[in-house]
Amino acid sequence: MSRYAAELRQTARAMVAPGKGILAMDESNATCNKRFEMLGIPTTEERRRAYRELILTTPNLSEFISGAILYDETIRQLSQAGVPFTQVMQDAGMIVGIKVDTGAKDLATCPGEKVTEGLDGLRERIAEYYQMGARFAKWRAVITIGDAIPSRTCIEANAHALARYAALCQEGGLVPIVEPEVLIDGNHPIERCYQVTDQTLQAVFAQLRLQNVALDQMILKPSMVIAGLDCPTQSTVEQVAEMTIQVLRDTVPATVPGVAFLSGGQSNQRSTEHLNLMNVKYGALCPWRITFSYARAIQQPALLHWAGNDANIPAAQQLLYHRAKLNGLASLGQYEPAMEKQTVLV
Ligand code: 5MM
Numbered sequence: 001m002s003r004y005a006a007e008l009r010q011t012a013r014a015m016v017a018p019g020k021g022i023l024a025m026d027e028s029n030a031t032c033n034k035r036f037e038m039l040g041i042p043t044t045e046e047r048r049r050a051y052r053e054l055i056l057t058t059p060n061l062s063e064f065i066s067g068a069i070l071y072d073e074t075i076r077q078l079s080q081a082g083v084p085f086t087q088v089m090q091d092a093g094m095i096v097g098i099k100v101d102t103g104a105k106d107l108a109t110c111p112g113e114k115v116t117e118g119l120d121g122l123r124e125r126i127a128e129y130y131q132m133g134a135r136f137a138k139w140r141a142v143i144t145i146g147d148a149i150p151s152r153t154c155i156e157a158n159a160h161a162l163a164r165y166a167a168l169c170q171e172g173g174l175v176p177i178v179e180p181e182v183l184i185d186g187n188h189p190i191e192r193c194y195q196v197t198d199q200t201l202q203a204v205f206a207q208l209r210l211q212n213v214a215l216d217q218m219i220l221k222p223s224m225v226i227a228g229l230d231c232p233t234q235s236t237v238e239q240v241a242e243m244t245i246q247v248l249r250d251t252v253p254a255t256v257p258g259v260a261f262l263s264g265g266q267s268n269q270r271s272t273e274h275l276n277l278m279n280v281k282y283g284a285l286c287p288w289r290i291t292f293s294y295a296r297a298i299q300q301p302a303l304l305h306w307a308g309n310d311a312n313i314p315a316a317q318q319l320l321y322h323r324a325k326l327n328g329l330a331s332l333g334q335y336e337p338a339m340e341k342q343t344v345l346v
Contacts (some may be wrong), residue, residue: 018257064328067095263297
């Protein structure tokens with residue numbers, strides 16, 4: 001058992017406290033720059049810093065955001081006033097999280113499939129991040145649906161890496177967010193996504209047990225069960241909620257404190273509607289909290305509005321706060337589509 005077990009349990013519960021979710025803002029420089037380029041924002045370290053400051057200093061964000069996942073560059077940065085972002089977060093009542101994987105790379109012998117890397121030197125990096133104030137971590141595995149994929153090789157390689165990462169995190173005092181993402185890309189029907197998600201989650205929890213990961217000291221960050229973006233028959237909100245909860249109830253042990261979804265390329269509103277309906281219809285049947293750990297589905301309106309112009313910061317922060325609020329309400333089953341129109345920009 002980890003010497004941090006009591007602290008890990010407490011942190012995991014706080015990450016999924018009622019009405020709150022986790023903000024993913026751990027885009028690597030490559031991903032962040034890609035989003036900036038589309039809006040003509042200079043892809044400099046300073047602009048990335050300014051954008052992350054906009055997010056972290058959003059007034060009252062901690063009403064709905066328990067913690068945020070940072071990238072290595074971000075956790076080392078300071079606000080314009082010279083305060084480390086870790087301190088800015090702690091002062092605002094948000095738990096510091098850190099992405100520790102080093103990305104999804106081509107998996108040898110498996111064309112079209114990826115395995116996430118980052119185990120080398122991870123124990124030492126975790127110790128450094130803990131010293132800097134981080135209390136949870138994230139590792140994302142990517143599973144692609146295609147004609148003859150995913151292969152068992154890919155699912156097992158990723159599940160093994162996720163479990164080794166989670167064990168190291170708990171040893172070093174960080175709550176692991178275990179993120180096996182089944183990608184939404186493709187023309188597959190929702191039933192195929194269900195089948196692949198089922199296989200993936202079964203493999204992940206088998207490996208977590210094999211590596212002695214304490215299931216009450218982690219958070220699961222799955223994708224929702226949904227038809228591929230190019231599938232001619234798109235899923236209804238009801239189907240997504242029902243089939244996602246079905247697969248989770250079949251595979252996720254009751255001791256896991258929380259399930260915090262990624263948005264995975266769904267629209268902002270759909271991500272919120274799916275989360276809300278899961279809580280409204282099935283919340284009482286589920287032993288774990290059901291909430292969000294969105295990146296795009298929370299950040300998008302704020303990033304578009306800011307567009308690199310600091311005069312737009314107050315209004316962009318309002319947009320960010322609003323999306324966080326709607327998802328916080330959805331995590332309680334209290335969201336209504338009419339609330340989408342409630343933002344009043346300064
Ligand atoms: C799936 O991506 C994670 C959740 O984001 P969405 O809600 O937008 O799907 C997200 O945390 C992702 O892992 C980060 O944005 C980092 O991505 P890269 O590709 O830069 O490592």
